Amino acid sequence: MRSRRPDSGREQTIDRPQDQKPSSNAGCGLLSVVGLGPGDPALCAPEATRSIAEADAVVGYSTYLDLIAPELLDGKHVLSTGMMKEVDRCNAAIDLAVAGENTVVVSSGDSGVYGMSGLVLELVQSRGLQDAMDVRVVPGIPALAAAASLLGAPLMHDFAVVSLSDLLTPWDKIALRLEMAAKADFVIVLYNPRSKRRDWQLDKALEVIGKQIHPETPVGLVRNAARENQSVYVCTMARLDTSIVDMLSILVIGNSTTRIIDTKYGLRMLTPRGYDKKYDLGSS
Amino acid sequence: MRSRRPDSGREQTIDRPQDQKPSSNAGCGLLSVVGLGPGDPALCAPEATRSIAEADAVVGYSTYLDLIAPELLDGKHVLSTGMMKEVDRCNAAIDLAVAGENTVVVSSGDSGVYGMSGLVLELVQSRGLQDAMDVRVVPGIPALAAAASLLGAPLMHDFAVVSLSDLLTPWDKIALRLEMAAKADFVIVLYNPRSKRRDWQLDKALEVIGKQIHPETPVGLVRNAARENQSVYVCTMARLDTSIVDMLSILVIGNSTTRIIDTKYGLRMLTPRGYDKKYDLGSS
Numbered sequence: 426m427r428s429r430r431p432d433s434g435r436e437q438t439i440d441r442p443q444d445q446k447p448s449s450n451a452g453c454g455l456l457s458v459v460g461l462g463p464g465d466p467a468l469c470a471p472e473a474t475r476s477i478a479e480a481d482a483v484v485g486y487s488t489y490l491d492l493i494a495p496e497l498l499d500g501k502h503v504l505s506t507g508m509m510k511e512v513d514r515c516n517a518a519i520d521l522a523v524a525g526e527n528t529v530v531v532s533s534g535d536s537g538v539y540g541m542s543g544l545v546l547e548l549v550q551s552r553g554l555q556d557a558m559d560v561r562v563v564p565g566i567p568a569l570a571a572a573a574s575l576l577g578a579p580l581m582h583d584f585a586v587v588s589l590s591d592l593l594t595p596w597d598k599i600a601l602r603l604e605m606a607a608k609a610d611f612v613i614v615l616y617n618p619r620s621k622r623r624d625w626q627l628d629k630a631l632e633v634i635g636k637q638i639h640p641e642t643p644v645g646l647v648r649n650a651a652r653e654n655q656s657v658y659v660c661t662m663a664r665l666d667t668s669i670v671d672m673l674s675i676l677v678i679g680n681s682t683t684r685i686i687d688t689k690y691g692l693r694m695l696t697p698r699g700y701d702k703k704y705d706l707g708s709s
Numbered sequence: 710m711r712s713r714r715p716d717s718g719r720e721q722t723i724d725r726p727q728d729q730k731p732s733s734n735a736g737c738g739l740l741s742v743v744g745l746g747p748g749d750p751a752l753c754a755p756e757a758t759r760s761i762a763e764a765d766a767v768v769g770y771s772t773y774l775d776l777i778a779p780e781l782l783d784g785k786h787v788l789s790t791g792m793m794k795e796v797d798r799c800n801a802a803i804d805l806a807v808a809g810e811n812t813v814v815v816s817s818g819d820s821g822v823y824g825m826s827g828l829v830l831e832l833v834q835s836r837g838l839q840d841a842m843d844v845r846v847v848p849g850i851p852a853l854a855a856a857a858s859l860l861g862a863p864l865m866h867d868f869a870v871v872s873l874s875d876l877l878t879p880w881d882k883i884a885l886r887l888e889m890a891a892k893a894d895f896v897i898v899l900y901n902p903r904s905k906r907r908d909w910q911l912d913k914a915l916e917v918i919g920k921q922i923h924p925e926t927p928v929g930l931v932r933n934a935a936r937e938n939q940s941v942y943v944c945t946m947a948r949l950d951t952s953i954v955d956m957l958s959i960l961v962i963g964n965s966t967t968r969i970i971d972t973k974y975g976l977r978m979l980t981p982r983g984y985d986k987k988y989d990l991g992s993s
Contacts, residue, residue: 468756471753472749512990543862562862570744570819570850583878604893686839699877
């Protein structure tokens with residue numbers, strides 16, 4: 426399935442908006458990979474809602490399907506699968522599209538950030554369907570953006586995004602990325618920081634990062650962003666209690682300029698963009 | 710304005726949804742910092758649209774205000790400012806909120822990723838208004854997510870986001886981040902890659918990155934994502950013509966596993982998550 430072509434720089438696609446519904450070929454339905462955003466329907470893009478409304482079939486992990494208004498799923502072929510069944514789920518969605526159904530695969534957040542868009546494209550290619558099937562990716566608000574909005578403004582400067590799940594990635598590679606990101610003074614966003622089964626990775630990650638940065642560096646934790654039982658917690662590296670972190674959490678570790686600010690909503694993080702060096706921002 | 714507090718780990722905010730409109734204090738209006746998404750209204754979250762509809766005043770760079778349906782701005786106090794006037798713009802918005810107007814500051818993309826949320830929070834703090842004013846950040850679909858959706862699935866694995874604008878950041882710091890990100894095999898997303906005045910940074914950045922990665926590594930370029938004159942271009946590091954890159958572009962440089970795939974829409978990028986090592990994905 427290696428398909429990189431050395432002379433591939435010649436082709437160019439211009440002015441072909443992806444939201445235009447392509448005519449289906451060979452009887453295949455349109456296959457859309459849709460990000461629902463963090464959870465609150467008010468943060469789900471109209472394009473995502475419209476894709477679901479216009480679909481014949483909707484496929485997703487049951488927790489993601491629960492984020493969709495039930496009336497939107499009325500009369501549709503809904504295929505719900507358990508976690509860790511990603512390959513089966515995407516293959517089932519492709520089967521439905523091959524059978525002529527306009528099919529949507531849903532993810533929470535953005536389907537393009539550790540989401541299902543990659544696996545869908547990979548399977549479409551490996552099944553030789555790339556010329557027969559229209560595949561469309563509809564972006565959503567990623568968990569990192571939802572978490573950042575609740576934490577104040579931690580992502581005003583360069584940041585690195587790392588998943589601590591070592592189910593599909595060797596731990597050494599994850600650790601190298603954490604070390605380099607901390608060395609280069611990136612703000613660091615951690616996805617999948619901890620689960621019941623993966624209980625040592627976060628402590629190890631903080632140890633790797635902690636060797637490079639100050640213990641008073643601010644850290645923000647958001648659980649269930651834009652969902653029920655949302656919680657937001659800001660402290661310092663030295664004080665983070667990792668036992669409160671779970672797989673529904675996003676962790677943001679500041680860079681050397683990030684500071685904790687007191688707001689009406691509680692403590693929050695601010696990574697200044699650097700305007701204070703160029704302009705007088707008033708008393709400080 | 711340094712306000713980090715060493716004992717700050719004690720406080721915790723739980724179950725306080727940010728979309729609940731707080732009662733205004735001291736006569737101040739609510740100040741919302743809103744991300745409009747990449748441009749297409751179909752990718753703007755309902756919460757952002759509602760914030761604008763309910764506001765008395767809307768403040769933003771003129772190009773961002775043009776993304777809003779004119780009828781949504783009818784009868785509102787609209788304050789449009791030129792680029793590079795960020796501090797004036799945010800101060801004007803704060804002035805309006807102090808005067809009791811519910812005020813929205815708009816950015817394109819996500820206001821929390823290189824957006825206005827940081828500067829607003831910084832100025833609210835430096836003006837001593839943090840206890841008097843409710844400031845709310847409404848996330849949007851960031852440019853990186855819009856670009857990724859058009860490029861296929863480049864962000865299925867860990868990625869680093871770097872702005873090449875050295876107006877507020879020393880170039881050496883930017884170069885170090887690029888070097889470390891490439892060394893650690895991150896997918897790299899470049900914001901603000903090139904403008905008429907900043908014309909050498911991108912070539913220099915690619916030189917720094919190019920020392921660490923293979924010349925056949927895929928690169929994706931998206932201009933005007935989800936706007937008029939959108940263009941999507943995929944090639945290899947060795948073949949990228951940087952003269953076609955401008956300040957409305959997002960550039961995505963793959964990691965060592967990213968490959969170029971041929972789709973109905975043209976060439977696209979795929980960074981596999983790693984399922985193929987665990988599962989048989991069929992013929993490949």
